[in-house]
Amino acid sequence: xxxxxxxxxxxxxxxxxxxxxxxxxxxxxxxxxxxxxxxxxxxxxxxxxxxxxxxxxxxxxxxxxxxxxxxxxxxxxxxxxxxxxxxxxxxxxxxxxxxxxxxxxxxxxxxxxxxxxxxxxxxxxxxxxxxxxxxxxxxxxxxxxxxxxxxxxxxxxxxxxxxxxxxxxxxxxxxxxxxxxxxxxxxxxxxxxxxxxxxxxxxxxxxxxxxxxxxxxxxxxxxxxxxxxxxxxxxxxxxxxxxxxxx
Numbered sequence: 001x002x003x004x005x006x007x008x009x010x011x012x013x014x015x016x017x018x019x020x021x022x023x024x025x026x027x028x029x030x031x032x033x034x035x036x037x038x039x040x041x042x043x044x045x046x047x048x049x050x051x052x053x054x055x056x057x058x059x060x061x062x063x064x065x066x067x068x069x070x071x072x073x074x075x076x077x078x079x080x081x082x083x084x085x086x087x088x089x090x091x092x093x094x095x096x097x098x099x100x101x102x103x104x105x106x107x108x109x110x111x112x113x114x115x116x117x118x119x120x121x122x123x124x125x126x127x128x129x130x131x132x133x134x135x136x137x138x139x140x141x142x143x144x145x146x147x148x149x150x151x152x153x154x155x156x157x158x159x160x161x162x163x164x165x166x167x168x169x170x171x172x173x174x175x176x177x178x179x180x181x182x183x184x185x186x187x188x189x190x191x192x193x194x195x196x197x198x199x200x201x202x203x204x205x206x207x208x209x210x211x212x213x214x215x216x217x218x219x220x221x222x223x224x225x226x227x228x229x230x231x232x233x234x235x236x237x238x239x240x241x242x243x244x245x246x247x
Contacts, residue, residue, distance in 0.1 A: 014166050014171070017171075018162075018164050018165065018166060018171075021036075021041070021163070021164040022162050022163055022164050024036075025163055025164070026162075026163055027178075028163075030062055030175040030176055030179070031062060031065070031066075033163060033173065033175040034062055034063065034066055034147070034173075034175050035066055037145065037147065037173045037175075038063075038066050038067055038070065039066070041145070042143075042144050042145045042171070045142075045143055045145060046070065046143060046145050046146065046147065046173070047070065047071040047072065047073055047140070047143045047146050047147070048063055048070060048071070048072050048073070048146065048147040048148075049072075049073045049075070049136065049146050049147070049148060049236070050073070050074055050149065051074075051075075051084075051149075051206070051207070052074060052084055052087055052088040052091060052196075053196060053205065053206040053207070054195075054196045054198070054199050054203065054204050054205055054206050054221075055149060055151075055184055056091070056149060057091055057095075057188065057193040057194065057195075057196075058149070058176065058179075058184055058187050058188070058193070059147065059149045059175070059176060060072070060091055060095055060097065061095055061187075061191055061193060062175065063097075063147070064095040064096060064097060068095065068096045068097055068098055069098045069099055070099065071099045071101060071143075072097060072099060072100045072101065073101050073103055073136070073139050073140075073146075074088060074100055074101065074102050074103065075103050075131070075132050075135055075136060075139075076102045076103060076104045077104075077105065077131035077132060077208050078104065078105070078131065079120070079131065079208035079209055079210060080208060080209065081198060081206065081208075081209045081212075083196065083197040083198050084196070084206060086197070087194070087196050087197065088100070090194060091194070094193075094194065101139065103135045103136070103139045104135065105130055105131045105134065105135050106134070106135070109130065109134070110130060110131075113126070113130055114127065114130060120208070120210045120211055121210070124211055124226060124229060127211075128234040131208075132234050132236055133234070133236060136236060140170065143170065144170060144171065145170055145171035145172065145173055146170060146171075146172060146173070147172075147173045147174075147175065148172055148173070148174050149176055150174050150176070150177065151174075151176050151177060151178075151179050151180075151184075152177055152178065153179070153180050153181060154205075154221060154222055155220055155222065156222070156232050156233075161174055161177045162174065162177065163175070163177050163178075181221075201214065202214030202215060202224075203215070203224060204221035204224075205221045205222045205224060205225055207225055207234065211225065211226050211227075212224055212225055213225075213227045
């Protein structure tokens with residue numbers, strides 16, 4: 001089905017809506033996918049959850065082209081590299097983003113569950129749950145869908161990533177699902193976007209400082225995340241029933 005600005009969202013059940021959207025936009029450009037999501041499918045009901053990591057500037061720039069006022073959620077875990085915070089502020093100013101929301105973990109819960117700030121050392125799943133997964137749910141209230149920057153070339157469970165998917169009560173939009181590393185690099189160059197400062201130091205994927213190292217395998221950009229542990233995702237993109245029970 002060819003893309004049309006005039007095709008209005010219908011009352012499809014989620015499975016039927018996903019079939020329609022993925023059929024229509026499976027081969028569409030990231031710009032077209034974003035335009036459909038922002039202006040046609042979920043106007044006023046869409047947000048982007050950004051890590052302000054190594055590749056985040058790409059999605060943020062594409063969003064700014066359409067609507068720099070789109071709400072952007074940044075999960076301020078309290079354990080980001082200082083360079084990530086500086087990069088966030090630089091991109092916000094450079095792209096004119098008007099609604100970046102810094103979401104922190106619940107203070108009382110953090111003091112109760114991680115009083116020494118070392119939960120990541122003996123239970124990284126619990127640390128991610130506390131600092132990312134739990135704070136995100138209330139931050140998503142009022143939104144019917146959210147944008148991610150995931151790409152199939154990241155590997156692992158992302159190899160079969162669709163453009164549109166359903167997670168719990170909300171839809172996810174993955175405009176860059178089909179992009180390659182070359183596509184990302186080309187976009188940075190064409191748009192003259194600043195790189196995260198840690199990229200030059202061998203960090204192609206950047207999370208919290210205690211659990212992120214330079215990539216160990218140049219063919220796997222996420223090989224520096226949770227190095228030496230049986231963990232490859234923080235939990236934001238893992239269905240609730242599939243997450244380990246931590247609390």
